Amino acid sequence: MLPQSVLIKLSLEVKTEIFKRHDKGEGTCAIVSAFHLAQSTVSTIIKKGEAIKAAAGEVATLSASRITRHREPAMEELHTWVEDQNRRKAPMSQTIICTTALSLWEEIKVRQNLDDSETFKASHGWFDHFKRQASLHHVRMYGEVMSDTVVVAVFHNELKRIIP
Structure with a gap:
């Protein structure tokens, strides 16, 4: 061993x-x-x-063994926006958060005069990382699967047919 x-x-x-x-x-x-x-x-x-x-x-001291980076102000803005939506009990989904993140990115590009070589993609992986980093596990998420009443009705009818 x-x-x-x-x-x-x-x-x-x-x-x-x-x-x-x-x-x-x-x-x-x-x-x-x-x-x-x-x-x-x-x-x-x-x-x-x-x-x-x-x-x-x-870093200020070379004796540091760990380097931490501060969050971008855009991520702070997005986190604040998500918390505000949650307080208002507004429905949230990955699509809504990613769309908002992309629009915030476009605003920041204009504010900071960034060129088009600076890119941002609000992917599923980015969303998972953002959720973990911002401790948003408590945010109520609504998605297409939860709101699809037609599929639920079809499944319910099929289940009634199979189990009388």
Whole structure:
């Protein structure tokens, strides 16, 4: 049986030091020995060097081991809109929320003078992520399936026919 691997959170300071050593020409094996890390860990850090440099420039302290990003103001606007609709007991569905998100995106593109290369797609995956991120599991959702009374009536009649 293989031993379980242990998750080690490295600070940005350590990651930048590994990246600097590699840039100076030090070999991966030497870096692995110096930091007592797995070779795959060091290789991944070296591979993601540009992202690490960018992250190191964004944070106040290099001792951070986790970087969090703030939500976009558009997502805050959308979250506020959804909560407002829920307070008014307005029917909500994925289609309505995604359509509203797309219209908010168009407004933001105009406000911030973004070009057409900046795109946004309100997909099913985006919606699931938005719902989780905004903690909207409590929002009442209504959809086509719930409002299709014709299908329910047909099913009910078919069930009566099968079970007298």
